[in-house]
Amino acid sequence: MDIKSFVAKRKAELSAMAKSLPVVPTLMIIQANDDPASNSYVRGKIKDGEEIGFKVLLNKLPTTVTQAELLKEVEKANEDPNIHGLIVQLPLPKQIDEKAVKLAVNPSKDVDGFHPLSSFIPCTPKGIVAYLKAEGFDFKGKNAVVLGRSEIVGKPMAKFLLSLDCNVTVLHSKTSMEDKKAYIKMTDLIVVAIGRLGYLDNSFEYKSSAVIVDVGINRGEDGKLHGDAVPNLPVAIQTPVPGGVGLLTRLALMDNLMEAVNHELRD
Ligand code: NAD
Numbered sequence: 020m021d022i023k024s025f026v027a028k029r030k031a032e033l034s035a036m037a038k039s040l041p042v043v044p045t046l047m048i049i050q051a052n053d054d055p056a057s058n059s060y061v062r063g064k065i066k067d068g069e070e071i072g073f074k075v076l077l078n079k080l081p082t083t084v085t086q087a088e089l090l091k092e093v094e095k096a097n098e099d100p101n102i103h104g105l106i107v108q109l110p111l112p113k114q115i116d117e118k119a120v121k122l123a124v125n126p127s128k129d130v131d132g133f134h135p136l137s138s139f140i141p142c143t144p145k146g147i148v149a150y151l152k153a154e155g156f157d158f159k160g161k162n163a164v165v166l167g168r169s170e171i172v173g174k175p176m177a178k179f180l181l182s183l184d185c186n187v188t189v190l191h192s193k194t195s196m197e198d199k200k201a202y203i204k205m206t207d208l209i210v211v212a213i214g215r216l217g218y219l220d221n222s223f224e225y226k227s228s229a230v231i232v233d234v235g236i237n238r239g240e241d242g243k244l245h246g247d248a249v250p251n252l253p254v255a256i257q258t259p260v261p262g263g264v265g266l267l268t269r270l271a272l273m274d275n276l277m278e279a280v281n282h283e284l285r286d
Contacts, residue, residue, distance in 0.1 A: 022258060025153055026266045030071055033277055037072040042103075044280045045074040046130065046272075047096045050108040051084050051115065057108050067269050073276060076102070082112045089115055090123050097125040103283060104130035104276040127282065130275035132175065138282060139275045144176040146267030147210065147232050148183065149274070154256065156208070156230060158183035164202050165189045166219075166247070167212035172234055176210050200224070211235060211247040219248035229254040234264045 020028075037044060046068060048061055061077060068075035078092055089111075096105045105128040111117050121133045132141035139145075151158075163185040167173035173189060181187045185208065190199050192213075203209060204224045211219055212234035219231065231254050235247030246260030258264055 020153060022150060022263055022266055025150055026270050029149075029270055030067070030273070033073075033273055034071045036277060040280060040284070042101075042280060042284075043072070043074050044104070044276050045076065045102050046104040046106070046276050047076045047078060047099075047102045048106055048108055049078045049080065049089070049092055049096065051080040051082060051089060051112055052108065052110055053082055054110060057110070061108055063269055064272060067273055068276075071273055073273065084112065084115070086115055086119070089120060093120065093123045097123075097128060102128065103279040104128055104272075106131045106272075128279060130272060130279055132275070133171070139278065140179060140271075141171060141175040142271035142275065143172045143212075143234060143264060143268045144179045145274065146269075146271035147176070147234075147264060148179060149271065150258075150267050151208075151230065151232070158185050158208075161185050161207040162205055163187050163208040163210070164206045165210045165212070166199075167191065167214075167234075169212065172210075172212040176212070180208070180210075208232070213247050215247055216245045217247070217249045219252065221249070221252070225252060225254045227253060227255065231257040232264060233258050233260050235260065236265065 048064060050061055065075045080089065096102050105124055107120050111120060124134055126134045126136040127138050129137040130139050132139040163180045165173050165177045168189050168191045177187050177189045188202050190202060200223055206229060207226065208230050210232045214235055214237060216237035216239055231248055231252060233246035233248045237245050239245045244261045248257065
């Protein structure tokens with residue numbers, strides 16, 4: 020199934036589930052930037068929520084906000100029983116300690132999965148795995164390479180794949196090209212999240228049965244969005260950019276919000 024159909028199907032399921040709940044699942048987004056990309060991500064989250072029947076509230080703070088003021092807003096949302104999920108949109112202004120803010124979010128509302136004690140799997144790895152499972156990908160004993168070791172994608176992706184019994188190798192900016200080529204050649208699943216337009220190309224060898232999951236979002240000289248892999252590599256499945264992992268990440272946020280409500284109703 021293509022990613023758009025997969026996302027539409029799951030959204031319809033979430034919508035049906037939302038109708039049977041005694042509460043309206045509510046997400047609070049705290050945003051303290053005026054970044055165009057962030058504004059567009061926030062608009063996407065609001066649109067997804069509304070389509071499903073969730074409530075998405077935006078608390079937009081000035082970029083001059085102080086650490087204490089921002090933490091106070093986080094605390095208010097933590098304590099509000101009508102808010103089930105809370106995310107702080109990145110990037111944060113220079114004067115803010117990002118780590119302290121991530122740690123201030125109540126782990127049981129941390130639907131981004133950024134807190135070390137969060138009840139939730141970070142959205143990009145979660146969305147990718149949900150899609151691959153729907154595609155029938157059998158993770159057990161498969162060789163997986165994760166390119167990139169960021170806190171929000173590379174590391175949680177590697178951890179999640181390990182929990183699914185993959186043999187996981189993380190490659191990064193200090194890995195030699197020779198080693199990258201050797202690992203990629205024998206890999207069943209490649210997740211690339213490095214932020215380099217078209218980095219994976221035909222100069223690498225791939226297994227014809229391999230799956231490439233392209234997380235990269237890069238603005239090309241043509242003004243359009245491109246992935247970290249060139250299109251149409253000789254593999255079994257390659258996710259497109261745009262219209263790929265970005266949609267799965269957005270969907271996973273909505274799935275995490277539903278999970279947050281279900282936890283709360285159970286407790
Ligand atoms: P980042 O930008 O914080 O870090 C890049 C990582 O790539 C580092 O760990 C670095 O070691 C590694 N790296 C850099 N050059 C490399 C090379 N030549 N070979 C191997 N590794 C290399 O990472 P990020 O925040 O995970 O973002 C990566 C990309 O994914 C960006 O394009 C970003 O926009 C995109 N992204 C997309 C989504 C989505 O929902 N689709 C979500 C998050 C990030």
